[in-house]
Amino acid sequence: MDLEEYILYMQKKINLLNMNKEELLIFFDKLGEKPFRSHQVMRWIYHHYCDNFNYMTNLSKSLKIKLNQIAEIRAPIIVKEQLSLDGTIKWAMQIDKQQIETVYIPENKRTTLCISSQIGCPLGCSFCGTAQQGFNRNLNVSEIIGQVWRAAQLININKKINMINRFPITNIVFMGMGEPLLNIVNVVSAIKIILDELGFKLSKRHVTLSTSGIVPGIAKLKDMIDIPLAISLHAPNDLIRNKIMPINKKYNINSVLEAIRKYSTHSKSNYGKITIEYVLLKNINDDVLHAHQLAKQLQGIPCKINLIPWNPIPNIQYTCSSQNRIHAFLKVLLTYNITTIIRKIRGADINAACGQLTGEVMNRIQLRHNSL
Numbered sequence: 001m002d003l004e005e006y007i008l009y010m011q012k013k014i015n016l017l018n019m020n021k022e023e024l025l026i027f028f029d030k031l032g033e034k035p036f037r038s039h040q041v042m043r044w045i046y047h048h049y050c051d052n053f054n055y056m057t058n059l060s061k062s063l064k065i066k067l068n069q070i071a072e073i074r075a076p077i078i079v080k081e082q083l084s085l086d087g088t089i090k091w092a093m094q095i096d097k098q099q100i101e102t103v104y105i106p107e108n109k110r111t112t113l114c115i116s117s118q119i120g121c122p123l124g125c126s127f128c129g130t131a132q133q134g135f136n137r138n139l140n141v142s143e144i145i146g147q148v149w150r151a152a153q154l155i156n157i158n159k160k161i162n163m164i165n166r167f168p169i170t171n172i173v174f175m176g177m178g179e180p181l182l183n184i185v186n187v188v189s190a191i192k193i194i195l196d197e198l199g200f201k202l203s204k205r206h207v208t209l210s211t212s213g214i215v216p217g218i219a220k221l222k223d224m225i226d227i228p229l230a231i232s233l234h235a236p237n238d239l240i241r242n243k244i245m246p247i248n249k250k251y252n253i254n255s256v257l258e259a260i261r262k263y264s265t266h267s268k269s270n271y272g273k274i275t276i277e278y279v280l281l282k283n284i285n286d287d288v289l290h291a292h293q294l295a296k297q298l299q300g301i302p303c304k305i306n307l308i309p310w311n312p313i314p315n316i317q318y319t320c321s322s323q324n325r326i327h328a329f330l331k332v333l334l335t336y337n338i339t340t341i342i343r344k345i346r347g348a349d350i351n352a353a354c355g356q357l358t359g360e361v362m363n364r365i366q367l368r369h370n371s372l
Helices: 003-011 023-028 036-048 062-072 141-160 180-195 215-224 238-244 253-266 288-297 323-335
Strands: 077-083 089-095 096-108 110-114 118-121 135-138 171-174 207-211 227-233 274-280 303-309 339-342
Touching: 023 036, 023 180, 089 141, 096 141, 110 141, 141 180, 171 215, 171 238, 180 207, 180 215, 180 253, 207 215, 207 274, 227 253, 253 274, 274 323, 288 323, 288 339, 303 323, 323 339
Parallel strands: 110 171, 171 207, 207 227, 227 274, 274 303, 303 339
Antiparallel strands: 077 089, 089 096, 096 110, 118 135
């Protein structure tokens, strides 16, 4: 770090969105403040969506001055909003000189926010638009929780001006850009804020993490937090998965299934079942023989399967399976008494459906995940 970079670094304020409750307690203790002050500030941030210390009416004047000097509450800025015909909303949020994408999916009284954990993705899955963008870096806690905070703030503003088509967030899924378990420390810290009564107060059963199968990450997650887990499997055998998901050459299907078997015995938030995600690609992984292979792979694992029709992505030469092949695949799985559904496609007209999130990524860093 040269002198100019060091000066800029020293001038940066501490972003309180990077801290969960325990870290905020430590921060305010170092300021010489009582613990209740950290609780007050956390409520202002996550219950009132306030990012200005001067508006926090129950703080002392001296504390406001102190916080304004050294701290800030800064979430990513929404730079573009796209509204789907089905009510889905996609927000592009600015991170550095790049953009990530976050998706709001309303359905009856349930509203799901799909959030990102990395800028781009390093895993290179051949059917995924995010993977084609390359990878820049992990998001920090404020950039992860900031997506939820920004969406909730906007919904709250809309509520005040009587916009009735946007409802509070009831569910959060880590299924946006990136592989969450390659950013596990920041992701778990953000989840703690999501679950905290001083944060967004969501039930742990309403926060799902989706992974491509980072085996050591699944083992670590088991000891860090208990939330529902979804596995992006997408193939019934290693031959196919090696071709469409390069990560399988490092963590093959057997190792992934063994990891989730251990996770499921430990977890109390999955209702006893891990979600298996399976994108259907025409003439690649959608034959009834593949359905039989998949069912046999999953024997002895408490799970449910989401079949996902592949969503078209520019410059990717795949085709979505026909409805006949999808339903034939479904029929086979049901004969094995595996709970299986066909996921409804949402937001495809604005490129907000599964695998379509791209943002704007400057690919300049190659992630080394050998340590996981």
